[in-house]
Amino acid sequence: MPRVFTVGAALAALIACQALSPPSQPLAVTTLTIDSDHGPQKFTVEVAADSQSQEYGLMNRKILAPNAGMLFDFRQPQCVSFWMKNTVLPLDMIFIRADGTISSIAANAVPFSTTTIPSAEPVRAVLEINGGRAAALGIQTGEKVHTAIFNGPPPRNAPLMVC
Numbered sequence: 001m002p003r004v005f006t007v008g009a010a011l012a013a014l015i016a017c018q019a020l021s022p023p024s025q026p027l028a029v030t031t032l033t034i035d036s037d038h039g040p041q042k043f044t045v046e047v048a049a050d051s052q053s054q055e056y057g058l059m060n061r062k063i064l065a066p067n068a069g070m071l072f073d074f075r076q077p078q079c080v081s082f083w084m085k086n087t088v089l090p091l092d093m094i095f096i097r098a099d100g101t102i103s104s105i106a107a108n109a110v111p112f113s114t115t116t117i118p119s120a121e122p123v124r125a126v127l128e129i130n131g132g133r134a135a136a137l138g139i140q141t142g143e144k145v146h147t148a149i150f151n152g153p154p155p156r157n158a159p160l161m162v163c
Contacts, residue, residue, distance in 0.1 A: 015113075028049070029044060029047070030045060031147065034146075036143055037138045047070075055063060060087075060088065071125055071138050076124070077098045077124050078161075079163035080095075083114050083116050084111055084114075084115075084117075085114065085155050087111055090108045091108075092134040092135075093125045096127060100144055100145065100147075103141065104120045124149070
C-alpha cells in the first residue's frame with residue numbers, strides 16, 4: 001500500500017526513504033458501503049489507523065480481492081499525500097471528507113511510482129481499492145461513504161486549511 005504523508009512531512013520522507021516493515025498485528029477489518037448511481041457498493045476493508053500501518057499500507061501485496069481495500073483513518077481532516085513505492089497493484093485512491101462524502105478519486109495509481117498523489121482538500125480518510133474498480137462500479141465524487149468512522153458528528157474545531 002502506498003506510504004502516507006502529511007504535506008509538511010512529504011519532502012523529508014521522500015529524501016529519507018527508510019525501509020518500512022509491516023505492522024506486527026493484523027489490522028482491524030470493517031465493512032464500508034458507498035452509495036453510487038449503480039446502487040450500494042460494499043467493501044470489506046482493513047483499517048489503517050496508526051502511523052506504522054498507514055506508512056506501510058498495501059505495500060508488497062500481490063492480490064487484493066475485488067471488494068476489498070484499506071481505509072486510512074486520520075481521525076481529523078488534514079491534507080495528505082500518498083505514493084506507490086513498493087506497491088505492486090494499481091490502486092484507486094478515494095479521498096473522503098469528514099462528513100463521509102467523496103472529495104476526489106485518483107484512479108489507477110501507477111505501481112512503484114514515487115510521484116506523490118495529494119488530496120485536493122483536507123480529508124478524514126482515504127479508501128484504497130483495486131485500480132479501475134471505482135469507475136467500474138460507478139463511484140463518483142460527492143457520493144456518500146458509510147462506515148463507523150462517519151456515523152457520528154464531524155470532528156470539532158477542525159482548522160480551515162487549503163491543501
